[in-house]
Amino acid sequence: MTHAKLNRELHIKYWQRCLNSLLPTGYTTTDSTRMSLGYFILSALDILSAPPLPSAQRTQIRNWILCCQHPSGGFCGSPNHKFPDAYYGDGKEEMDPANLPATLFALMSLGFVGRMEEVKRVKCLRWLKSLQRDDGSFGELVRQGRIEGGRDMRYCFVAVSVRWLLRGYIKIDSVEDIDIEALVAHIRAGQTFDGGVSESSQHEAHAGYTYCAIACLSLLGRLPHSSGAQTDSEISPGLTNISGTIRWLVSRQLQYHNEDDNSDDEGPGFEQSQNTGICANTEPPLESLLINENMFVGFNGRVNKRADTCYAFWVVASLSMIGEVELVDPEPMRRFLTELTQHQIGGFGKCPGNPPDIYHSYLGLAALATLGEADLKQFDATLCISVEQRQRLEILGEEALTSRNYTCFSREE
Amino acid sequence: MGKYEGDPAWDDVVPIPQDDGEGALAQIAYADEYAEAMGYLRAIVAAKEHSSRVLDLTVEIISMNPAHYTVWLYRASTIFALDHPIQQEIEWVNEVALDNEKNYQIWHHRQLLIDHLYPSISSDPVALQKLANSEIAFLTLMFNSDSKNYHVWSYRQYLVRKLNLFNASEIKSIEALLKVDVRNNSAWSHRFFIVFSNPEYATPGSAATAYDPGIPDALLDCEIEFSKAAIFEAPQNQSPWNYLRGVLRKGGRPLATQECFASEFAKIESEEEVKSSHALDFLADLWNEEGETEKADKALKLLGDKYDPIRKNYWEWRRKALKAA
Numbered sequence: 001m002t003h004a005k006l007n008r009e010l011h012i013k014y015w016q017r018c019l020n021s022l023l024p025t026g027y028t029t030t031d032s033t034r035m036s037l038g039y040f041i042l043s044a045l046d047i048l049s050a051p052p053l054p055s056a057q058r059t060q061i062r063n064w065i066l067c068c069q070h071p072s073g074g075f076c077g078s079p080n081h082k083f084p085d086a087y088y089g090d091g092k093e094e095m096d097p098a099n100l101p102a103t104l105f106a107l108m109s110l111g112f113v114g115r116m117e118e119v120k121r122v123k124c125l126r127w128l129k130s131l132q133r134d135d136g137s138f139g140e141l142v143r144q145g146r147i148e149g150g151r152d153m154r155y156c157f158v159a160v161s162v163r164w165l166l167r168g169y170i171k172i173d174s175v176e177d178i179d180i181e182a183l184v185a186h187i188r189a190g191q192t193f194d195g196g197v198s199e200s201s202q203h204e205a206h207a208g209y210t211y212c213a214i215a216c217l218s219l220l221g222r223l224p225h226s227s228g229a230q231t232d233s234e235i236s237p238g239l240t241n242i243s244g245t246i247r248w249l250v251s252r253q254l255q256y257h258n259e260d261d262n263s264d265d266e267g268p269g270f271e272q273s274q275n276t277g278i279c280a281n282t283e284p285p286l287e288s289l290l291i292n293e294n295m296f297v298g299f300n301g302r303v304n305k306r307a308d309t310c311y312a313f314w315v316v317a318s319l320s321m322i323g324e325v326e327l328v329d330p331e332p333m334r335r336f337l338t339e340l341t342q343h344q345i346g347g348f349g350k351c352p353g354n355p356p357d358i359y360h361s362y363l364g365l366a367a368l369a370t371l372g373e374a375d376l377k378q379f380d381a382t383l384c385i386s387v388e389q390r391q392r393l394e395i396l397g398e399e400a401l402t403s404r405n406y407t408c409f410s411r412e413e
Numbered sequence: 414m415g416k417y418e419g420d421p422a423w424d425d426v427v428p429i430p431q432d433d434g435e436g437a438l439a440q441i442a443y444a445d446e447y448a449e450a451m452g453y454l455r456a457i458v459a460a461k462e463h464s465s466r467v468l469d470l471t472v473e474i475i476s477m478n479p480a481h482y483t484v485w486l487y488r489a490s491t492i493f494a495l496d497h498p499i500q501q502e503i504e505w506v507n508e509v510a511l512d513n514e515k516n517y518q519i520w521h522h523r524q525l526l527i528d529h530l531y532p533s534i535s536s537d538p539v540a541l542q543k544l545a546n547s548e549i550a551f552l553t554l555m556f557n558s559d560s561k562n563y564h565v566w567s568y569r570q571y572l573v574r575k576l577n578l579f580n581a582s583e584i585k586s587i588e589a590l591l592k593v594d595v596r597n598n599s600a601w602s603h604r605f606f607i608v609f610s611n612p613e614y615a616t617p618g619s620a621a622t623a624y625d626p627g628i629p630d631a632l633l634d635c636e637i638e639f640s641k642a643a644i645f646e647a648p649q650n651q652s653p654w655n656y657l658r659g660v661l662r663k664g665g666r667p668l669a670t671q672e673c674f675a676s677e678f679a680k681i682e683s684e685e686e687v688k689s690s691h692a693l694d695f696l697a698d699l700w701n702e703e704g705e706t707e708k709a710d711k712a713l714k715l716l717g718d719k720y721d722p723i724r725k726n727y728w729e730w731r732r733k734a735l736k737a738a
Contacts, residue, residue, distance in 0.1 A: 031443075305598075
């Protein structure tokens with residue numbers, strides 16, 4: 001049996017193209033989240049152990065990221081949200097405020113190109129606190145005193161990651177912290193009857209939100225162990241139904257049939273009886289399924305949805321943080337990614353046959369790295385970066401604190 | 414010459430161009446029209462101008478980049494500042510939403526509009542009903558093209574809370590969606606929300622995963638029957654099995670109350686007949702709860718070996734947990 005293979009060289013070329021050439025006009029709808037694209041590009045090159053960037057390019061990238069730093073703390077999603085410096089002042093800081101996810105991706109990206117000294121640490125942490133609502137949730141920005149954005153798990157995860165980056169290694173910090181208990185309560189309230197996690201409230205469980213909630217709890221040290229053992233009985237565990245969560249996560253796997261399909265209408269499809277049947281009344285009887293060595297297993301993000309490259313990461317990483325990644329058989333998933341969604345020009349597409357895009361290309365790599373892919377760096381599922389980079393970020397943070405050259409990244413303002 | 418540069422109505426505005434600097438990350442090949450319009454928007458925002466030409470400009474930018482969060486926010490404040498008719502705005506938003514199904518900002522904007530409108534009609538039951546009807550009608554239209562659109566369902570939940578739509582007509586519209594596709598898990602999840610978060614009887618703050626003594630028995634019976642009927646229709650559909658478990662937990666009823674039912678879909682005693690892997694899973698949990706670990710173990714082994722081998726590692730892990738207990 002031949003093992004599916006990740007084509008490392010091809011992926012490096014794909015990411016170098018993303019780094020060095022203009023993205024097509026079609027990416028205009030991601031204009032407000034360019035910082036996240038930048039982070040995916042830099043981190044992908046890191047996971048793939050691509051040749052290091054020339055120092056001049058690193059400096060340019062760092063300057064570009066710092067240009068997006070907001071004078072009141074935090075970062076904007078791209079220069080289109082940033083005004084020339086002379087425009088700020090007189091209460092005009094709010095005209096296009098800093099954005100929470102952009103701030104995480106900017107900080108993460110800075111870690112790949114140098115130092116953290118120029119980050120306005122105290123301002124950023126104060127701004128971060130101002131994004132938290134009374135119910136524990138976070139918005140993505142504050143404008144005219146109003147916290148804007150959904151109440152979902154993404155912002156919770158991003159907020160806790162920013163907190164980790166800027167104060168994770170400081171025991172006593174003079175800057176007031178976010179309300180951790182309210183946040184954990186909010187995450188607990190987002191758990192659904194079927195074991196997953198949704199946007200806050202009783203919405204539908206979703207693998208992306210489930211990952212965000214679990215990663216958040218992981219960074220806060222509030223994940224219960226799957227055995228049910230709780231280290232401190234005084235602290236309520238972040239997940240209310242751990243066995244249900246594990247069941248829900250493993251149930252996201254579905255078998256994909258890559259049949260030779262000569263018709264050009266539907267293309268290869270998923271096992272109808274397993275998960276994606278359309279005609280309710282013509283359900284075939286459940287027959288015993290035979291495992292075979294050419295089986296493809298993809299992951300969906302919600303019950304009865306189609307498989308998509310990115311959910312391989314959201315699900316496998318969630319299981320990994322709970323300490324149960326062995327519950328997934330890695331080989332059929334590798335086959336799905338490397339034979340079906342890996343693209344011939346490098347990168348990964350969303351579904352089999354799709355062209356690659358930055359988001360799915362990154363999460364395809366991340367999914368493989370989480371399962372210990374040989375050609376990729378050891379991976380930290382919680383922060384979605386290499387283990388090496390996580391350690392580096394800690395060192396950079398500590399260095400910035402003790403640096404005499406810059407005063408921005410200080411303990412106090 | 415650009416569109417705005419050549420337009421006398423914009424003569425008084427000096428655009429603020431975007432400065433990307435050298436070696437920017439993730440540079441996009443912006444269309445000239447987009448770059449120009451953004452330059453004018455920055456100037457408008459810096460001047461804090463709220464006028465009807467701002468509405469035109471934001472329409473154009475949104476058509477090129479509907480994910481631009483501050484454009485939406487600026488448009489909303491302009492609408493409120495000008496007292497622009499909310500109904501008219503909603504009609505425009507409808508068109509944009511139908512053209513951009515995956516967009517999130519549209520739904521946030523719509524929520525701001527309803528929040529703004531609500532106080533002016535909150536004491537007028539007729540106006541409230543009219544609003545509820547037109548909103549639900551539009552959401553139905555959205556569901557016609559994608560009945561699992563997450564943003565639309567989020568907005569639906571917001572609307573239910575805002576207008577207190579925990580009612581029979583809401584349940585009916587879910588049933589209509591499930592009639593078309595009994596595997597629509599979004600509809601199942603919404604049903605759970607409507608039934609178990611109804612403020613009339615649900616205990617405030619009761620988690621979805623917790624027992625709630627406030628739920629009336631008759632209602633539990635009704636929901637159990639509803640999920641059973643859907644399981645009969647499609648035994649290998651995960652959604653109603655999950656729903657059934659959820660209902661039993663809410664009602665504090667043991668899985669064993671459904672042993673006869675589940676056994677219809679999975680017999681493992683003398684003659685083996687399995688129509689649903691979810692039934693086997695349900696029975697494994699049930700027998701474990703009842704202390705019948707041997708039967709539970711047999712069910713889990715069958716799942717791993719035969720009926721759901723792609724999750725073999727998981728079923729084996731469950732078997733180990735059985736033995737350890």
